[in-house]
Amino acid sequence: MDVCRACGQRFREGTRFCTGCGEPVGSTSSAPPYQQPAATPRRTRNQTAMWVAVAGLVAAVVGLTVLLVLRLSTAQPGPTLTGPVAQQPARVTPGGTSLVTPTTQGATEADLQRQVDADRDAAEGLVGNWVPQLSSKRLGLTVHGVTFDYSAILADFQALRARFPQSVLIRSDDYTSYQSPGYWVTVLAQTFPSADDANAWCDANGFAVEDCFAHRLSHTEGPAGSSKLR
Numbered sequence: 001m002d003v004c005r006a007c008g009q010r011f012r013e014g015t016r017f018c019t020g021c022g023e024p025v026g027s028t029s030s031a032p033p034y035q036q037p038a039a040t041p042r043r044t045r046n047q048t049a050m051w052v053a054v055a056g057l058v059a060a061v062v063g064l065t066v067l068l069v070l071r072l073s074t075a076q077p078g079p080t081l082t083g084p085v086a087q088q089p090a091r092v093t094p095g096g097t098s099l100v101t102p103t104t105q106g107a108t109e110a111d112l113q114r115q116v117d118a119d120r121d122a123a124e125g126l127v128g129n130w131v132p133q134l135s136s137k138r139l140g141l142t143v144h145g146v147t148f149d150y151s152a153i154l155a156d157f158q159a160l161r162a163r164f165p166q167s168v169l170i171r172s173d174d175y176t177s178y179q180s181p182g183y184w185v186t187v188l189a190q191t192f193p194s195a196d197d198a199n200a201w202c203d204a205n206g207f208a209v210e211d212c213f214a215h216r217l218s219h220t221e222g223p224a225g226s227s228k229l230r
Contacts, residue, residue: 107151112169112184115157119168122189126217127175129191130198133215133227134160134167134207138182153184160186164205170217177218177226187215195228202230 003010004018004025015025137143137153146152161167166189172178178185192198195214202212214228 105151107149107154109150112150112154113171115154115169116171116174116184119170119189122168123170123187123217126187126189126191127219128216130193130195130214130216131191132188132198132201132212133185134164134188134212135186136172136183138180138184157184157186164188166190175217175219177216177221177223179223187217199228199230 002013002015002025004021004023006023007018007021009018009021017024135156137148137156139149139153141148148156157167157169167186168189170185170187172183172185173181188201190201192201192214195216198214199212202214205212209230213230216226218226
């Protein structure tokens with residue numbers, strides 16, 4: 001079979017005129033030879049469904065990202081805890097002493113010693129004067145049902161300092177006015193003219209009798225006469 005040069009219609013041999021366009025068969029035409037149009041590629045149903053699914057997934061990811069950014073931008077910053085031990089909520093005994101539950105956050109003797117070193121200058125300025133002693137704890141001591149490890153001793157000091165920012169930590173080993181070594185002592189870095197005045201401060205701040213009393217720090221005097229209980 002032959003093909004019309006004008007329109008591409010097939011026809012049998014011997015046909016005089018194209019049945020498609022009427023062009024005389026075998027005539028010389030000024031038109032270029034007919035070219036079969038290229039087939040236009042079409043997406044299959046599976047391809048279309050796949051692209052729809054991909055577009056939906058992208059939209060979901062973008063939506064979740066925007067939601068997360070909005071939540072982070074409106075979130076309020078939480079409190080920052082510092083130091084080797086996170087301070088536990090304090091409970092107050094009937095006498096007013098702030099106690100904390102022992103923690104297991106891993107505080108060591110070195111952590112306590114660093115606090116003593118940091119407070120040393122302030123503590124040395126108290127030597128020879130009466131001050132309120134707020135706490136005295138050693139490793140393994142049990143007070144009000146709490147057995148103190150290093151973490152609990154440090155937390156006890158932190159709780160007292162939170163109430164009274166002038167509190168400092170000292171070691172009984174560093175002063176001759178203490179009879180027993182091994183105690184970590186919290187005192188108020190505020191001097192008073194007499195033991196009675198220091199004890200009056202303890203009364204005014206609601207401390208139990210056994211938890212707060214007057215003490216005079218010294219590097220030369222012995223324990224006798226260096227404390228006055230309430």
